[in-house]
Amino acid sequence: MTTIRTATAAASGLLALAVLTGCTTGPDTDPTPPATATASAPIEGDSNGDGKLSEFEKQVLARNAPRDITLHDGTVVVVTPGQPLPQPVIDQIAADAAPGAAQTQTDDEFAPMAGIRSMREVASSYADELGRTVVIVYWDLGSWGTISSVEESGGTELAGTSDQAAMVAAATDWAESHDAYMVVVE
Numbered sequence: 001m002t003t004i005r006t007a008t009a010a011a012s013g014l015l016a017l018a019v020l021t022g023c024t025t026g027p028d029t030d031p032t033p034p035a036t037a038t039a040s041a042p043i044e045g046d047s048n049g050d051g052k053l054s055e056f057e058k059q060v061l062a063r064n065a066p067r068d069i070t071l072h073d074g075t076v077v078v079v080t081p082g083q084p085l086p087q088p089v090i091d092q093i094a095a096d097a098a099p100g101a102a103q104t105q106t107d108d109e110f111a112p113m114a115g116i117r118s119m120r121e122v123a124s125s126y127a128d129e130l131g132r133t134v135v136i137v138y139w140d141l142g143s144w145g146t147i148s149s150v151e152e153s154g155g156t157e158l159a160g161t162s163d164q165a166a167m168v169a170a171a172t173d174w175a176e177s178h179d180a181y182m183v184v185v186e
Contacts, residue, residue: 063131079130085181093134093183097122101138101185112140116147119185123149126181133180137163137171146171146182 043053044061053061063078066080069089077086100122103115123134135148143160144167145170156172177184 017055040162061145069129073094081179084184090183093122093126093136094185096126097136097138097183101136101140104140106140119147120149123147130181133175133178135171135175135182136185137164137167137182138185140161144168146174 007033043051064081066078069077069079071077071088075088077088079086079089096120100115100118101108103111103118106112106115119138120137123136127134133149135146137144137146139145140160143162144164145160146158146167158167158174161170164184168182171182174180
């Protein structure tokens with residue numbers, strides 16, 4: 001009788017150990033597969049791959065997002081950064097800057113400075129709307145010059161010239177190297 005009780009106790013102990021450790025003697029009938037790492041979709045703009053957007057990454061996304069520009073006639077034009085400025089937007093900037101350019105060509109003592117201020121305000125206003133620096137090429141009493149939305153903090157530093165093509169080429173090169181837009185007021 002002692003032998004049977006010992007064998008039964010040993011079998012019960014093994015059965016309890018199997019249940020506690022998760023071992024079974026039959027086929028695995030657990031319907032849930034083992035946990036695996038799931039790959040999450042990459043986040044647009046997450047340049048460092050940490051799975052979240054930093055403030056800098058958010059700013060880069062905002063800077064590179066297409067922008068809707070509403071023209072004076074109510075037409076909405078989409079401007080895509082990295083692409084040339086659409087002609088209707090160029091035409092509107094030139095038209096808005098033209099009165100200031102005209103003021104710079106007068107003999108009035110204060111008008112030229114007012115014209116420069118006016119063109120800088122136009123450039124700055126559009127720069128804010130477009131998210132890029134705006135450079136305006138204009139005629140100023142005998143030479144072609146430039147003014148930009150960043151004039152007070154460096155500007156284009158291009159010297160005036162009587163050759164319009166040379167100034168436009170120089171301003172275009174500057175704008176391309178500074179991720180800016182260039183507009184000519186004739």
